[in-house]
Amino acid sequence: MRTPSRPRRRAAAGLTAAALLLAACSARTTDPDSSSGDVSTATTVTMRVWDQAAATAYAESFDALTASHPRVRVKIEVVPRGDYDARAAEDLAAGTMTDVFWADPALTAEQAAADRLVDIDKALGDEKAGWEPTVTGLFATDGTLWGVPQQWQAVALFYDAAHTGPAGVDPTRLTWAPGGGEDDGLAGAARALTADGAGRHPGDPGFDASAAATFAINAGPDLLDVVAPFLAANGVRLVADGRFAFASPEGEEAVQYLVDLVRTGAAPLAGEDGALDLFRQGRLALLQASSADLPAVAERAGDLRVAPMVAGPQGRAGVVDAVAAVGNVQSKHRDAVQTVLEWLGTAEGQAALASRGLGVPAAVGAQDAYVKRWERRGVDVRPMLTAAREPTLALPAGPHAGAGTGAVEQVLARVFRGELPVGEGLREAQEAGNAALDDR
Incomplete structure (x- = not known):
């Protein structure tokens, strides 16, 4: 994000809970069009985040993605926020990083400078028209966009x-x-x-x-x-x-x-x-x-x-401030990664995050779900949303x-x-x- 990330705001749950989540994700990302249940021909895209609640929401989102793209599955892993940036740098340098991962503007800028990220302008074309412009700009350097904004604060x-x-x-x-x-x-x-x-x-x-x-x-x-x-x-x-x-x-x-x-x-x-x-x-x-x-x-x-x-x-x-999903340019599954990034940029792809009120969705079409979620709790969050439209x-x-x-x-x-x-x-x-x- 244009700013440093603060660990308290994005605290991840314990490793035991993360392991349970991974098991749940694996159980739910099977190929729905395969009568035999054989998923050997499906491509599994790995994604790393630092927030347990967001990972749970993404598991639901990716179920919907697999329903429409049965040859693409997504496996989520959670790394605690305090270790996240260091682990990302180490894994990217070693070639062991996930295919897609969360990044704030600082991490995005660092890895873009090292030529380790997918160029979103080339990969997704005009998809960014549906994203909050101010938030999108946080992940661009020298006129090139490197991340698909997910949620902002x-x-x-x-x-x-x-x-x-x-x-x-x-x-x-x-x-x-x-x-x-x-x-x-x-x-x-x-x-x-x-x-x-x-x-x-x-x-x-x-x-x-x-x-x-x-x-x-x-x-x-x-x-x-x-x-x-x-x-x-x-x-x-x-x-x-x-x-x-x-x-x-x-x-x-x-x-x-x-x-x-x-x-x-x-x-x-x-x-x-x-x-x-x-x-x-x-x-x-x-x-x-x-x-x-x-x-x-x-x-x-x-x-x-x-x-x-x-x-x-x-x-x-x-x-x-904001977080984006970025693509690992070293991934061996370029087409599947592009499919996942495209999905994550849609209102439908961000709907599960929005409905849980975890952060304001960067996809403008999903923001109404975020507003309604907090309305049900008796909180009018609309004054907050104007921040991205002011100077x-x-x-x-x-x-x-x-x-x-x-x-x-x-x-x-x-x-x-x-x-x-x-x-x-x-x-x-x-x-x-x-x-x-x-x-x-």
Whole structure:
């Protein structure tokens, strides 16, 4: 994806469960047109993913593929996310990689540069017309498309109306402004939604910012889910010409605003996992997080809603991440691989993923199934889908994108803890991120 992948969002199940899944897939991918049950003439295409739930959905999808293409079967394997990229690089170099596999934009760019991926433009022609354009672009380098986008995620603002309603806060209309002022509706919401153990709010006599019982919004050093959207809302580009470029006066204003939320007690000094836990406990009113967190968020929220991002002086920009299915150019089953890739690019091929609400389908024709799935759970996710159709924030790409983002976040953590002034910290974070991007 145009961005590094975060393992928490794509956690795979244990190896025992993966083994059981493989057995189930093998049992169900027989040739339905063979009266004798002999599948010796069928071609088996192997596919690797890092998510157990997605593998289960793909098993259903590939049953439908085999029904229409009885000479093509697909065997799925699951590799845990933490080991995925390293295993992929090793197996591709050794010639033992699966025929098709999941990749984020960073892994796609790395393996495309090594000439190990199928050229999707040549293989599928005009099929990409039915895919979300912004998401599709995440898997293209130098004008060539290397992946069939499967599902995407965007940063969203989640809230529980049972908490925001009584406080008189409408999260769908929130704005922020550097230094506060008339356009800073978030500041007022932060006061109303934050309280210490005695029920006092920021600005009340005796309010204890170090002992907040409820927080307004998460505002930690998570670069992609928290910091980047605020930078974009203040007219700051996170990346320019492939380099981090956020250390500017406007960048300082955006980060200072977030740091002030933490220092005044309106936001917890917690990472993304901690913020998610606080939201699910009812102690965090607004959660700015990836749409990939929706299944976990929905488990406990009483009246879960989705709002557009908080707008800043320059409005808002979508922050979009994605996963694609890529073809191994070394595969001995070129025709069958092409059939599988074509299937994975259709609304029908992505329907099983969509109906489980695992991620927004990249095939536009499958997105209604995703919306309806969450409607049945009482959640209107349509505000989330607009992220891919708004101006999209450019994020780090290439083989070292993950390392670059990690380096930036390490320095930002020191800024939020008060160990570095904002301006100095941003410059140091930018330098550290670019050094990581340059690492060979």
